[in-house]
Amino acid sequence: MSPLVLILLSVLAVGAVGLAFAPGMSGGGRADKRIKALSAGERAGGRKRRDDPKKKLSERRKSLQDILDEQSDTNKKNKRVSLKKKLAHAGMRVSVGAFWRNAVIFGSLVFIVAWAxxxxxLFALVFGAAGTYVVPMWYVGRRTRKYQAKFLDEFPNAVEAIVRGIQSGMPLNESMRVVASEAKEPVKTEFTRLVEQQAVGKNMAEAVPILFERLPIAEVNFFVVVITVQQQSGGNLSEALGNLAVVLRNRKKMKAKVKAVSSEAKASAGIIGALPFVVTIMVSLVTPTYMVPMFTTPTGNLMLGIAAFMMAFGVFVMSKMIQFDY
Incomplete structure (x- = not known):
């Protein structure tokens, strides 16, 4: 074999070995780069797909937190409300002017009776002022508590009726319309107002908060938050409202249990509060002239005033002791 052929074969052999062990010389480096880029893209895509549910959950939580913050701001604003809203909270359909007119008439009658x-x-004026402002406002507060208690008795049934309507294929507004036509008072009246708000062009997210404005209680707040979150973020509304109905019934049971446990304390407070008046009446019946100086002398009037203030303060303290937040 000639030296030229031997050199040529040697070069070819070295080149073949180089191509076998150095693929970068034949473009393998670019292929590796493309493979690495593709693998990185797949990992990024997979990570993005895996992060999507977390992102949605985070957005949902943020939406819920925004709604809760908005409701908290509304609650703070509702702590000091106008007389018109207080009358609405009590379910009273009297106007503010008519309310003050009746209050002035009642206070004037109290003053005339006391003076006569x-x-x-001076004390007759104090009694008249109390009859003009204190007694009417106490009456509004009492009517508000009774109205809210009556609403809460029927509210879980209304929520369950909405759940059954949604599960049967009815839209939310139609389910509320059924509640507005078939529920008991005062749920019927309040849901009728809610349906009327939708009839004038408001959507569900705008109409539902009006229910909380008229009934600023925790149970209604829960209902408003559930509806608002579902309207903004979506989700299984029937399941959420079903859970809410269970919560409402559990809160109702808790209220009944607390009422039963605190009944003895309430009876004791009633007896202690009524005892001074009962003793005064009994002493006046046995000895009619015994209590006369309390009403005819300045010292007796001063003592009556102090006693009335202490009694009012004691009744206030006892009422706060026997009232519980659920």
């Missing part, structure tokens, strides 16, 4: 029965003019 021999009460000094």
């Amino acid at each position: 029965t021999g009460v000094p003019l």
Whole structure:
């Protein structure tokens, strides 16, 4: 074999070995780069797909937190409300002007009766002022508590009726319309107002908060938050409202249990509060002249005033002791 052929074969052999062990010389480096880029893209895509549910959950939580913050701001604003809203909270359909007119008439009657029965003019004025403002506002507060309690008795049934309507294929507004037509008062009246708000062009997310404005209680707040979150973020509304109905019934049971446990304390407070008046009446029946100086002398009037203030303060403290937040 000639030296030239031997050199040529040697070069070819070295080149073949180089191509076998150095693929970068034949473009393998670019292929590796493409493979690495493709693998990185797949990992990024997989990570993005895996992060999507977390992102949605985070957005949902943020939406819920925004709604809760908005409801909290509304609650703070509702702590000091106007008389018009207080009358609405009590379910009273009287206007503000008519309410003050009736309050002034009642206070004037109290003043006239007190002055005609021999009460000094200063105390008669105090009684008249109390009859004009304190007694009417106490009546509004009492009506508000009774109205809210009556609403809460029927509210879980209304929520369950909405759940059954949604599960049967009815839209949410139609389910509320059924509740507005078939529920008991005052749920019927409040849901009728809710349906009327939708009839004038408001969507569900805008109409539902009006229910909380008229009934600023925790149970209604829960209902508003559930509806608002579902309207903004989606989700299984029937399941959420079903869970809410269970919560409402559990809160109702808890209220009944607390009422039963605190009944003894309430009875004791009633007896202690009524005892001074009962003793005064009994002493006056046994000895009619014994209590006369309390009403005819300045010292007796002063003592009556102090006693009335202490009694009012004691009744206030006892009422706070026997009231519980659920």
